[in-house]
Amino acid sequence: MIDPSLPPSPNPPAPPEPPAAAAQPRASAEDASSQALSEALRSSFAIVKFLMAGLVILFVGSRVFTVHPDETAVILRFGRPVGVGSQQYLAPGLHWGLPYPIDEIVRIPVGQSLTIVSTAGWYPTRPEWEATGQLPPAYPYLQPGIDGYTLAADGNIIHARATLKYRILPEQAGQYVFGFASPTNLLQNLLDNSLIYASTRYRADEAIYRDKLAFTERVRERLLELLDHHRLGISVDALDVETSAPLDVRPAFDEVLNAQQVARTRLSEAESYARSATNTAIAQANAIHIDSLTRSNEIVKTMAAEARSFQDQLPHHQANPQLFRQRLLLETMGRVLTNAQEKYFLPQRADGQPRELRLQLNREPQKPVPTR
Amino acid sequence: MENHPRNPVTFVTAGLLLVIFILMLFAFQVRTTEVAVVTTFGRISRSLTEPHLYFRWPWPIQSVYKFDNRVQNFERKFEETTTRDAINLLVTVFAGWKVADPERFLQSLNGDPLKAEQNLEPLIRTAKNGVLGQTLFSELISTNQAELKFNAIESQMLASVQSQARETYGIDVLFLGLKQLGLPQSITTKVFDRMKAERQTRVRQFQTEGERDAQIIRAQADNLTRKTLADARATAIEITGSAEAKASEYYRVLQQNPDLANFLFQRNALEQALKDRATLILDQQTPPFSMMQGTPATSTNPPARR
Numbered sequence: 001m002i003d004p005s006l007p008p009s010p011n012p013p014a015p016p017e018p019p020a021a022a023a024q025p026r027a028s029a030e031d032a033s034s035q036a037l038s039e040a041l042r043s044s045f046a047i048v049k050f051l052m053a054g055l056v057i058l059f060v061g062s063r064v065f066t067v068h069p070d071e072t073a074v075i076l077r078f079g080r081p082v083g084v085g086s087q088q089y090l091a092p093g094l095h096w097g098l099p100y101p102i103d104e105i106v107r108i109p110v111g112q113s114l115t116i117v118s119t120a121g122w123y124p125t126r127p128e129w130e131a132t133g134q135l136p137p138a139y140p141y142l143q144p145g146i147d148g149y150t151l152a153a154d155g156n157i158i159h160a161r162a163t164l165k166y167r168i169l170p171e172q173a174g175q176y177v178f179g180f181a182s183p184t185n186l187l188q189n190l191l192d193n194s195l196i197y198a199s200t201r202y203r204a205d206e207a208i209y210r211d212k213l214a215f216t217e218r219v220r221e222r223l224l225e226l227l228d229h230h231r232l233g234i235s236v237d238a239l240d241v242e243t244s245a246p247l248d249v250r251p252a253f254d255e256v257l258n259a260q261q262v263a264r265t266r267l268s269e270a271e272s273y274a275r276s277a278t279n280t281a282i283a284q285a286n287a288i289h290i291d292s293l294t295r296s297n298e299i300v301k302t303m304a305a306e307a308r309s310f311q312d313q314l315p316h317h318q319a320n321p322q323l324f325r326q327r328l329l330l331e332t333m334g335r336v337l338t339n340a341q342e343k344y345f346l347p348q349r350a351d352g353q354p355r356e357l358r359l360q361l362n363r364e365p366q367k368p369v370p371t372r
Numbered sequence: 373m374e375n376h377p378r379n380p381v382t383f384v385t386a387g388l389l390l391v392i393f394i395l396m397l398f399a400f401q402v403r404t405t406e407v408a409v410v411t412t413f414g415r416i417s418r419s420l421t422e423p424h425l426y427f428r429w430p431w432p433i434q435s436v437y438k439f440d441n442r443v444q445n446f447e448r449k450f451e452e453t454t455t456r457d458a459i460n461l462l463v464t465v466f467a468g469w470k471v472a473d474p475e476r477f478l479q480s481l482n483g484d485p486l487k488a489e490q491n492l493e494p495l496i497r498t499a500k501n502g503v504l505g506q507t508l509f510s511e512l513i514s515t516n517q518a519e520l521k522f523n524a525i526e527s528q529m530l531a532s533v534q535s536q537a538r539e540t541y542g543i544d545v546l547f548l549g550l551k552q553l554g555l556p557q558s559i560t561t562k563v564f565d566r567m568k569a570e571r572q573t574r575v576r577q578f579q580t581e582g583e584r585d586a587q588i589i590r591a592q593a594d595n596l597t598r599k600t601l602a603d604a605r606a607t608a609i610e611i612t613g614s615a616e617a618k619a620s621e622y623y624r625v626l627q628q629n630p631d632l633a634n635f636l637f638q639r640n641a642l643e644q645a646l647k648d649r650a651t652l653i654l655d656q657q658t659p660p661f662s663m664m665q666g667t668p669a670t671s672t673n674p675p676a677r678r
């Protein structure tokens with residue numbers, strides 16, 4: 001390409017040979033295209049370098065990670081935990097590790113409450129049935145492998161289900177994650193084992209209702225013992241144990257409960273009667289005792305008073321017995337007639353014959369009941 | 373030709389790539405959950421049980437076999453077995469095992485965990501049947517806890533598996549336990565019948581015992597009531613008797629004139645008896661109405677009422 005701004009050459013150029021004259025503009029054109037290509041490549045390299053630098057920064061930056069409040073993390077450097085003992089567990093916050101494959105970050109959910117349910121001893125059910133309290137159909141037999149159950153100490157069959165809520169211990173989290181290929185399966189097996197261990201020690205009635213608390217406690221004891229032995233690195237938050245009679249036998253269990261309840265009611269009534277009767281008797285005995293004391297006191301005092309009165313009246317009587325008696329009798333009759341509610345006087349018949357007296361005795365009239 | 377100056381970034385990048393390539397060929401990691409065996413031309417040259425970065429000659433000179441070193445869970449479904457007293461039981465066991473000898477594990481099982489479990493299964497089954505075959509049903513399930521040998525049974529099964537698994541397969545069986553106990557389906561029907569019959573017996577027992585106990589309680593209460601009242605009455609009689617005895621001391625005074633004493637007693641008795649709501653029917657013989665003797669009366673008139 002010829003720049004038109006350049007000054008003209010003092011020597012007029014020789015007329016180009018026809019082929020060379022044709023190659024000159026072609027060469028110029030190739031130079032220009034090479035230059036353009038070179039510039040394009042140069043700019044492409046710059047972009048690639050920029051991208052690579054970005055990738056390197058991203059790669060290095062990707063090793064910056066956050067440990068959340070409900071978890072801890074362990075850095076495995078060349079496969080080995082960084083740090084010893086509790087120092088290997090990273091606290092929540094921002095941390096940095098070397099790029100993979102040098103470092104591997106293993107997160108462990110130590111703060112979360114995890115749940116395991118042992119259903120090896122429970123009848124088959126569905127979540128929607130559980131929600132509505134619906135029970136599966138009852139059959140007069142149980143199919144091994146389909147119907148879960150366990151055996152009680154008296155050889156009876158019972159259903160038992162345990163729900164364990166647990167947390168991974170922060171200071172033993174590595175044992176839980178790196179020590180066991182499937183810690184949840186192991187935990188479920190230990191829970192199953194604890195259930196049948198306890199069930200072989202309790203009668204069906206005891207495990208289902210009479211001593212359910214002790215049964216649950218036995219399951220817990222066994223589980224804690226196993227967890228301690230296997231060093232699974234967890235802590236138990238809660239353990240709930242449900243027990244039930246086989247569905248086909250449940251009505252028979254209910255009848256026992258009803259009969260037991262009736263018997264308890266009878267006993268309760270009898271005890272109530274006994275308490276009432278005893279208390280009444282004690283009250284009556286006290287009343288009799290007090291009454292006897294009062295009466296004895298009265299007898300003695302009355303007799304003493306009578307004696308004193310007699311002593312006082314004796315001289316008057318001795319003076320004129322007839323008059324004394326008549327006076328006392330009339331005084332007494334006066335008081336009696338004054339106090340009497342009803343008095344009838346029967347005058348003597350004119351013919352001197354005795355009167356015939358007829359009395360009609362009625363019940364005492366009932367008192368009127370006040371109306372509301 | 374023009375010599376362009378080499379870019380140092382290019383050198384570094386190339387160097388890094390070379391190092392990575394060489395490391396990929398010559399180095400490997402053993403994770404904390406793994407053990408590894410290194411073979412040289414197919415022959416075992418070393419076992420690695422500590423997690424770290426190790427070096428090796430590249431394939432085909434050396435090969436690295438890594439195995440999961442964590443405790444593996446083993447369990448199978450219900451299997452029927454018979455106790456020493458010929459009771460059929462369905463038992464599920466679970467076990468935990470891990471690679472103890474990586475070289476033997478590789479040689480005997482080709483380092484395959486699935487094969488390990490397939491070979492472990494008959495061992496455990498034999499141990500389970502052997503131990504339970506020597507066990508009475510009452511040693512496994514009983515109301516008498518002194519008879520139970522639950523832990524001993526599990527320990528015996530574990531002991532009979534451990535040595536063979538270790539020597540033959542390089543596997544360490546760490547624990548073995550019972551996961552489920554059951555009965556054959558036909559037996560469950562009989563157990564249900566027995567359970568129903570037992571419950572009926574309990575129902576009758578509760579009914580009769582409840583009635584009996586209630587009657588006993590009532591009878592005891594009645595007896596106690598009668599005894600309490602009888603005691604109280606006896607005491608009252610004693611108290612009254614002693615009072616009467618004391619009162620009789622005053623009779624000496626009355627004996628001065630018994631006729632007057634009787635008269636006074638009768639007067640008091642009369643007054644007491646007619647004190648409340650009394651109805652008196654009197655004739656002319658009764659003083660003071662005796663004063664009215666001789667007064668004529670008509671037969672048609674009713675008795676006068678005051």
